[in-house]
Amino acid sequence: MADVVHPVHGEVHRHPAPTGFIRKWVFSTDHKVIGIQYWCLALFSVFIGMALSLLMRLQLGWPGEEWGFLKTLFPNAAENGTISGELYLSMLTMHGTIMVFFVLTTAPQGGFGNYFLPIQIGADDMAFPVLNMMSFWITFLALVVLISAFFADSLAPMFGMTAASNVIGPIGGWTGYAPLSALGEKAGPGQGLGVILWITSIALFCIASLLGALNFITTMLNMRAKGMSLMRLPLTCWAWFTTAVLALLSFPVLLAAGILLLLDHLAGTSFFIPGNSYVNGKLITEHSGGSPILWQHLFWFFGHPEVYIAILPGMGLTSHILATFARKPVFGYRVMVYALFSIGLLGFFVWGHHMFISGMSPYSAIAFSLITLTIGVPSAIKTFNWLGTLWGGQIRFTTPMLFAIGFVSLFVSGGITGLFLGQTSIDLPLHDTYFVVGHFHLIMGVAAIFGMFAGTYFWFPKMFGKMMNEGMGKLHFFITFIGVNAIFIPMHIMGMAGATRRYSFHFNPVTGEGLHYLSNMTPLTRFVSYAAFFTIAGQLIFLVNLVWSWAKGRKASENPWEATSLEWTIPSPPPHDNFAGILPEVHRGPYEYSVPGAPRDFMMQSEPGAAEVHGD
Amino acid sequence: MPTTLTTDVEIKPGIGAGGGKLGPGGDPFGSGPAGSKDWPPGWTSEDAIEPEKYRIGMWVGLASILMLFIALTSAYIVRGVPALSGGDSDWLPIAMPGVLWFTTGVLLVSSVTIEFARRALKRNEYARFKRWISLTTLFGVAFLVGQLIAWQQLAAQGVFINSHPHSSFFYLLTSLHGVHLLGGVIALSYVTVAALRMRIGFKRRTAVDVTAIYWHFMDGLWIYLFGLLFFFR
Ligand code: HEM
Ligand SMILES: [Cu+2]
Numbered sequence: 064m065a066d067v068v069h070p071v072h073g074e075v076h077r078h079p080a081p082t083g084f085i086r087k088w089v090f091s092t093d094h095k096v097i098g099i100q101y102w103c104l105a106l107f108s109v110f111i112g113m114a115l116s117l118l119m120r121l122q123l124g125w126p127g128e129e130w131g132f133l134k135t136l137f138p139n140a141a142e143n144g145t146i147s148g149e150l151y152l153s154m155l156t157m158h159g160t161i162m163v164f165f166v167l168t169t170a171p172q173g174g175f176g177n178y179f180l181p182i183q184i185g186a187d188d189m190a191f192p193v194l195n196m197m198s199f200w201i202t203f204l205a206l207v208v209l210i211s212a213f214f215a216d217s218l219a220p221m222f223g224m225t226a227a228s229n230v231i232g233p234i235g236g237w238t239g240y241a242p243l244s245a246l247g248e249k250a251g252p253g254q255g256l257g258v259i260l261w262i263t264s265i266a267l268f269c270i271a272s273l274l275g276a277l278n279f280i281t282t283m284l285n286m287r288a289k290g291m292s293l294m295r296l297p298l299t300c301w302a303w304f305t306t307a308v309l310a311l312l313s314f315p316v317l318l319a320a321g322i323l324l325l326l327d328h329l330a331g332t333s334f335f336i337p338g339n340s341y342v343n344g345k346l347i348t349e350h351s352g353g354s355p356i357l358w359q360h361l362f363w364f365f366g367h368p369e370v371y372i373a374i375l376p377g378m379g380l381t382s383h384i385l386a387t388f389a390r391k392p393v394f395g396y397r398v399m400v401y402a403l404f405s406i407g408l409l410g411f412f413v414w415g416h417h418m419f420i421s422g423m424s425p426y427s428a429i430a431f432s433l434i435t436l437t438i439g440v441p442s443a444i445k446t447f448n449w450l451g452t453l454w455g456g457q458i459r460f461t462t463p464m465l466f467a468i469g470f471v472s473l474f475v476s477g478g479i480t481g482l483f484l485g486q487t488s489i490d491l492p493l494h495d496t497y498f499v500v501g502h503f504h505l506i507m508g509v510a511a512i513f514g515m516f517a518g519t520y521f522w523f524p525k526m527f528g529k530m531m532n533e534g535m536g537k538l539h540f541f542i543t544f545i546g547v548n549a550i551f552i553p554m555h556i557m558g559m560a561g562a563t564r565r566y567s568f569h570f571n572p573v574t575g576e577g578l579h580y581l582s583n584m585t586p587l588t589r590f591v592s593y594a595a596f597f598t599i600a601g602q603l604i605f606l607v608n609l610v611w612s613w614a615k616g617r618k619a620s621e622n623p624w625e626a627t628s629l630e631w632t633i634p635s636p637p638p639h640d641n642f643a644g645i646l647p648e649v650h651r652g653p654y655e656y657s658v659p660g661a662p663r664d665f666m667m668q669s670e671p672g673a674a675e676v677h678g679d
Numbered sequence: 680m681p682t683t684l685t686t687d688v689e690i691k692p693g694i695g696a697g698g699g700k701l702g703p704g705g706d707p708f709g710s711g712p713a714g715s716k717d718w719p720p721g722w723t724s725e726d727a728i729e730p731e732k733y734r735i736g737m738w739v740g741l742a743s744i745l746m747l748f749i750a751l752t753s754a755y756i757v758r759g760v761p762a763l764s765g766g767d768s769d770w771l772p773i774a775m776p777g778v779l780w781f782t783t784g785v786l787l788v789s790s791v792t793i794e795f796a797r798r799a800l801k802r803n804e805y806a807r808f809k810r811w812i813s814l815t816t817l818f819g820v821a822f823l824v825g826q827l828i829a830w831q832q833l834a835a836q837g838v839f840i841n842s843h844p845h846s847s848f849f850y851l852l853t854s855l856h857g858v859h860l861l862g863g864v865i866a867l868s869y870v871t872v873a874a875l876r877m878r879i880g881f882k883r884r885t886a887v888d889v890t891a892i893y894w895h896f897m898d899g900l901w902i903y904l905f906g907l908l909f910f911f912r
Contacts (some may be wrong), residue, residue: 190732273743281736315743319750326851331841334758338769352769352844357757361750 080639090200092192095637097199098178099526104203105170105515108161111210113599115158122146124592126568126577139216140231149229151567152236153253157212159237160261163369164268165206167511171376172310173199173275175518176303178526180279182630183297185288185647187640190281194274201271209264215257224248224255233257236565238366239265241335241358243342245327246350251343262325269318272310279307288629290649294400295668297628297653298393301400302379305407306372312411313368320361327353356421363414370507371410374474375403377514378445381467383653384517385449387626388464389456390664392654394448402441402448409438419490428487435485442478446471457657461624462536466517469544470510476548477506480555495565498558501551509547516543516605523609524623528635529616535608539601546598553591557584627665628653730885737889741896744859748900751852752907758844759912771843772912776832782825783905789818790898793867797891800884809874812887815894816871819864826857845912852904860897866890 081087088096121130129144140150181189189195211218212232219225230253235244239261248255283304287296323334331349335358338351386393393399415423415431449471458464480502483489493499516539523531554562562569562581570577572585622631629647630637647669655666666672759770796811830853833839833846840850867890873883 191736273740277736277739277743280739281732284735285732311739311743312746315746316750319747319754322851322855323751323754326840326847330847332847333769333841333844334754334847352758354757357754360757361754364750 090196092188092196093639094177094181094189094192094195095526095641097195098174098176100199101169101173101177101202102175102519104199104206105166105174108165108169108206109512110602112158112161112166113602115154115161116595117599118146119151119154119158120592120595122151123568124589126571127573137231140229146567147229148567149234149252150231152234152565153230153232153257155565156233156236156261157209157231160209160233160265162508163237163373164265165202165209167373167507168268168272168310168369169202170515171380171511171518172279172303172306172372173202175299175380175515175522176279176306176376177275179522179630180282180300180303181286182633182637182641183300183628184283184286184291185629185642185649186282186286187642187644187646189278190286191278195278198271198274198278201267201274205264205267205271208260208267212257212260212264215253215255215260219256222256228252230257233261235261238362239324239358240362241324241327241355242337242340242353245324245335245353245358246340246342246347247328249342249345249347259325259328262321262328266318266321266325269314269321272314273318276307276310276314279303280311283307288647288649291668292649294397295649295652297379298382298396298399298403299376299379299628301403302375302382305403306375309368309372309375309407309410313365313372316361317365317369320358320365323361324358356418359418359421360414363417364411366417367414368407368410370503371407373507373511374514375407377470377511377517378403378474380514380518380521381449381470382445382452383628384463384467384521385452385471386654386656387521387624388459388461388467389453390459390656391452391456392652392656394451394454395444396652396654398444399448402444405441406438406445409434409441413438416485416490419487420494425487432485432487436482439478439482439485442474446475446478461520462531462533462540463517463521463624465537465540465544466513466520469540470513470517472544473505473510473513473547476552477502477504477510481506493558495563496558497554497562497564500564501554501558504551504554505547509551513543516540519609521624522630523612524619525630525635525637527613527616528619529612530619530623531612531616532608535604535611539604539608542601542604543598546594546601549594550591550598553587553594557581557587557591560584625663625665627655627667629668632667632669729882730888733885733889734892737892741893744896744900747855748852748904751848751855755848755852755907758848769843770845770912772845773833773838773842773849774836775909776829778825778828778832779905779909782822782829783901785818785825786822786898786901789815789822790895792818793891793894797887800879800887805874805877805879808879809871812867812871812874816864816867819860819867819894823857823861823864826853829853845908849908852908856897856901856904860901863890863894863897866893 081091081093087093091097091100118133121128127145130141130146131144133141133146134144137150140153141147146154177189177195181187215232216228216230225248232253233239234251234253235258239258243250243254244258246254247258283296283300323332326332327334327336327350333350333353335355336347336350336353337355338353340347340350382393382399413431413435415427416435419428419431453468480498484493484499484502520531520536523529560581561578562584563578566578568577569581569588570579570585572582619635621634623635624631629649632647633642648671649668650671651666651668653668655661655668657664658666792811793815796808796815799805799807799811830850833849838846840847866886870879870883870887870890873879873886879887
């Protein structure tokens with residue numbers, strides 16, 4: 064009976080599409096528009112972050128060189144075209160902050176999650192569309208505030224502070240370690256207005272992420288279509304959900320830390336500043352009793368879950384794409400869900416592995432170390448299940464598939480070094496070397512970026528109604544895959560040779576300054592820089608592909624990949640309220656590929672029929 | 680499962696008839712999109728899904744607020760225990776401003792009055808509802824004013840946010856709690872005005888429910904902070 068009235072029911076729900084440009088594209092409450100906005104924000108940010116890494120690699124490979132274009136770019140900060148130590152550190156801080164917060168935390172969750180979670184569960188929008196809009200615009204504001212730190216130099220006099228020379232913004236790394244980050248101008252150039260803008264941006268970002276997380280969780284718990292039981296959800300949805308839970312519980316802690324740090328700056332409190340500090344040639348007398356280690360605890364209590372916030376959506380997407388293009392069900396669906404949960408849960412108890420050298424008790428270090436190694440278990444389960452999904456499949460090597468396989472590869476090579484760093488005795492010498500830089504770039508940076516590329520190639524047809532160019536896509540994949548390995552694997556070797564992290568150069572072959580034990584590393588350092596230029600250049604192919612496909616690409620059909628989840632049952636691009644008012648009904652699990660006895664090699668989730676198999 | 684529409688809608692506790700018009704909106708469909716559940720005749724799917732949605736959203740939001748204060752509590756403990764903070768303890772507890780007993784009492788009572796208001800609304804006793812909800816709003820305002828007086832009393836003694844760690848935490852925690860409570864007062868004012876204008880429709884009933892949850896939480900949070908600040912120093 065329900066089927067008969069269904070269309071009527073749907074019509075009641077139709078929300079008319081907004082018409083004005085502002086309501087439709089700027090302050091839109093449509094989750095699809097918001098998803099695209101997040102995705103564009105991430106794309107913009109990743110190019111800024113990449114440009115900064117290019118400058119850093121220039122300096123590391125050829126320390127002290129004068130670059131004419133730098134003079135034009137930063138007339139104050141680089142007046143003679145060289146990258147000073149301070150300028151290097153402020154670029155490093157901006158690079159790390161932009162990449163972690165505005166790329167890795169926005170596109171996979173706010174971008175793809177926003178766009179596809181409601182569609183994949185069969186809802187017409189997120190639970191709280193207005194909150195959704197606010198969370199995007201607060202994120203945007205946070206980005207504006209962070210970028211204004213680039214101009215802190217020229218802004219400072221307006222706030223009655225002295226303009227810092229040689230820097231473009233905050234210095235402190237993306238981790239903003241106290242007490243230097245809490246002392247303000249006293250601690251040196253770049254520590255005044257730059258750091259204040261940095262904290263403000265982070266605090267805004269926290270609030271935006273919290274609103275987003277609230278929306279994701281409620282939507283997934285409450286808006287699923289008829290028949291969409293929990294065990295019929297695509298793994299992407301589970302990943303977004305788990306990510307949202309992590310964000311919900313970890314961002315408040317960073318927010319708390321940010322508020323305390325801001326108070327140390329602006330209100331003269333001493334939460335993080337110990338007494339009798341001797342900084343920058345001066346004895347600090349205004350503060351006493353604070354605990355710099357407290358900052359580290361609060362920061363990493365957030366920081367470790369944050370790396371999972373970056374990577375989990377990529378994991379969900381990888382599972383989804385591997386099944387789609389191997390034409391096989393995901394191997395061990397339930398186990399995959401439980402593994403996601405356990406990674407998320409355990410992720411809250413390992414923050415201490417970032418602080419082994421902070422002087423913590425060896426007993427707590429052992430506890431943190433053991434729990435860290437335990438996370439290897441669900442991670443290995445995921446990896447083996449991905450391989451199991453591929454095993455014996457009729458694999459279609461499309462671009463999204465290549466990037467998903469690349470994700471698995473990077474996850475393994477980055478994960479293995481995690482097992483090294485998780486052990487106290489090995490971490491002590493390797494901490495703050497390029498070994499760590501190589502490790503976290505592979506697993507958190509590039510693997511997550513591969514997830515985003517896979518998502519873009521996979522969903523672009525749905526989002527924009529056009530296929531992306533496969534030739535350019537494959538070229539982009541091979542350049543990027545070879546490139547990132549050529550950048551980040553040698554970094555491990557440099558780390559073991561003792562190359563310290565966050566140094567503006569290691570050894571200068573022209574002047575002979577620097578760390579002499581690294582003097583024979585110059586060729587390797589330059590190799591890494593060349594590899595970085597090569598990889599960065601390769602990203603232009605991606606950009607061209609986006610624009611070209613958007614303008615001239617082949618029209619995408621409703622279901623070009625012959626995939627099964629609900630987003631492939633509606634037109635590309637989807638109408639304003641997704642299902643045109645007719646809420647779908649779900650009859651089966653999300654990965655029914657090559658079902659024996661079925662007419663085709665895939666069955667849509669919404670397909671009723673005799674061969675009904677319960678995902679449960 | 681019957682899908683016939685009846686005009687005599689059975690009024691369920693908590694989900695009564697819409698203000699002004701009788702019976703929830705005209706969706707002649709008995710089966711909600713939430714999948715496994717079947718709604719009673721006459722309910723729209725939206726009726727069933729909306730309050731749930733706001734309630735879930737509220738609990739999820741409270742979880743994050745809780746984490747914020749847990750993080751600050753851990754900072755309080757680390758900063759306050761000399762053995763943990765590295766030795767040079769400058770921890771000087773402030774004297775409790777007397778007005779805090781008053782504000783605590785007011786907030787406790789307001790939790791009771793908002794419960795009265797909610798019950799009255801469930802039984803559709805509008806006059807009582809109006810009385811209790813207005814009173815709760817007033818209590819909320821009184822609490823905030825009381826907190827301001829407490830700050831003033833401290834400032835008069837020369838105790839400011841940067842005086843020493845305990846005063847830093849006092850100002851910080853009271854203002855963060857105050858900001859959250861102000862949000863509650865705004866929500867309460869909204870439903871109070873709606874009630875006075877006799878516009879307590881379906882959505883606003885949900886708003887009352889959800890605000891009550893939030894209000895109890897803020898009440899409990901204050902009791903906790905009060906205890907932490909003045910009985911664990
Ligand atoms: C083209 C690719 C990239 C290159 C060549 C690159 C290069 C670099 C370099 C040279 C550093 C400074 C290391 C130091 O001096 O200690 C760095 C730091 C960092 N990068 Fe990247 N990066 C790239 C992509 C990414 C991505 C995708 C992420 C996303 C997570 C990322 C996140 C970070 C972070 C978090 C830091 C640490 C900042 C800090 O120490 O506070 N990078 N990167
Ligand atoms: Cu970690």
